[in-house]
Amino acid sequence: MTHEFEALLRECLARQAARAPHRAFLIAALRRRRTARMWLPLVVAVVIALALTVVVSVEFRAGGELGVPPARRPPDDGLPLAAESISDHWDLRVPVEPRWLPSGLVEHQRMVNTGGTMATRFWTPGPVVDEAAQWVSLSLLRLDAEDLLFTGDQVDIRGSSGRFSPYALPGDAVLTWWGALGFRFTVTVHGLPNGREVATQIARSVESAPGEGMRLAARFGAIPAGMTPTYGGIRGASPGEAGGFLRAGAPDGRELHAEVLPVAPAELGVELTVRGREVWFRSGVGADGASEQVVVDLGGRWLVVRYFGGEPDAGRLTGLAQVAETVRFGPVPFSPWLGTRPE
Amino acid sequence: MPDSFEDFLTERLDSLLRYATTLTCDPYQAQDIVQEVVLRAQPKWGRIARMDLPHAYVKRMVTNEFLSWRRRRWTRDVQVPHGGMEDLSPPLADPTALVDDRAVLTAGIARLPRKQRVAVVLRYYDNRSDAEIAEELGCSESTVRSHISRAVATLRAHLGTPERLKEAL
Known part of the structure; x- marks a missing residue:
């Protein structure tokens, strides 16, 4: 073998290795698998966690550390925070649109990642995305031209070769295809009957739609150590109920969500006083999957901070309260697309 | 030697994913293979951690999973005819x-x-x-x-x- 050929072979393998999935995807998948395998112990754990929450909440109400001013507050070992503030603007223009969607679905959310390399739109039958039984998403992902090798059943998308992911979760159909040089499109159908047929019909109807620029100003202040902002976006049932949201994640799979809602979330938790302000705190895995939640009444709107950190830990209260205090959302741009569907 | 399975994942998960991706030439399949290996290695970690090279053992698990995985999946994968790809430009x-x-x-x-x-x-x-x-x-x-x-x-x-x-x- 010539030296040149060996060098080329080594380079190809190195480039192949560089396409490895991020560990965060695997950690998240492992968490789902472990949850599925160990549902019974989890139920027991949740019951214990809820009992602990009541005990801890009672202690807090009795005048514990919550009344201590920030400067004198003891270190919060439950959720160490990063000191660095992060500022971002989120360009939410997604220049594609499906001309066909299943009946009843309306657009509920648009989001982009921090690098601006991925944009996603969501349609649901109702106002909820995270816990919705049915939803459809369309993602636009910028990748290098070599990211072509993927397996799965093949389908024609108006002359382009689409592939169904063989690794989609049960009940999901994930269809990916190249729509233009350097962009990969993905349609995900969740919870709908005949998901593959639905995904194919949606994919074949996708057209470019320049749309108007739309920018959300939002930033995290303090966030848990090891986390970085991942996504920002807008969601809501209608333009009058639009709210911004931010997400951060860590390589080990932990996530942090911050969102402004027009109505209070269903699972408020226990009312406490933190730095003279009324907040609601919940520790224990709820329907949204979060291990902890802090809610602040902004006077007609509600700031919700959720932490997805595995085992519930009431000790994260002060850290999450600081996240809630320092997160900032600018005015939500007019979002006429909320609650609508393609004409 | 990593103290815990979590330490092991922190140190080695990225390299396992890269290795699996070079084997499979498919990031999705690589993720599935490493996921299977991690799920099987975790309950046995007490024994694996006592080995001289725990990471080498887990890496071999990835290799074996790749070899057997391909055999298992072969009947389910849809093979695309060569000519079919040309027709779908x-x-x-x-x-x-x-x-x-x-x-x-x-x-x-x-x-x-x-x-x-x-x-x-x-x-x-x-x-x-x-x-x-x-x-x-x-x-x-x-x-x-x-x-x-x-x-x-x-x-x-x-x-x-x-x-x-x-x-x-």
């Missing part, structure tokens, strides 16, 4: 126009028989010796040399004109 600019030797070679690696592919990856990505590869694959060193020799001959044959890429696909 995209309406917009096709990224495969950016064909060069690396693209041809990458496609060729993806089509190597699985044991040849493991041998090539261990030799040229992991810099293992014949003896180490033989131990990993459970075969003789001469068999390893045969795997690599055949794989290299196949890959060299694919280098050439862009038309070769279509054959590889």
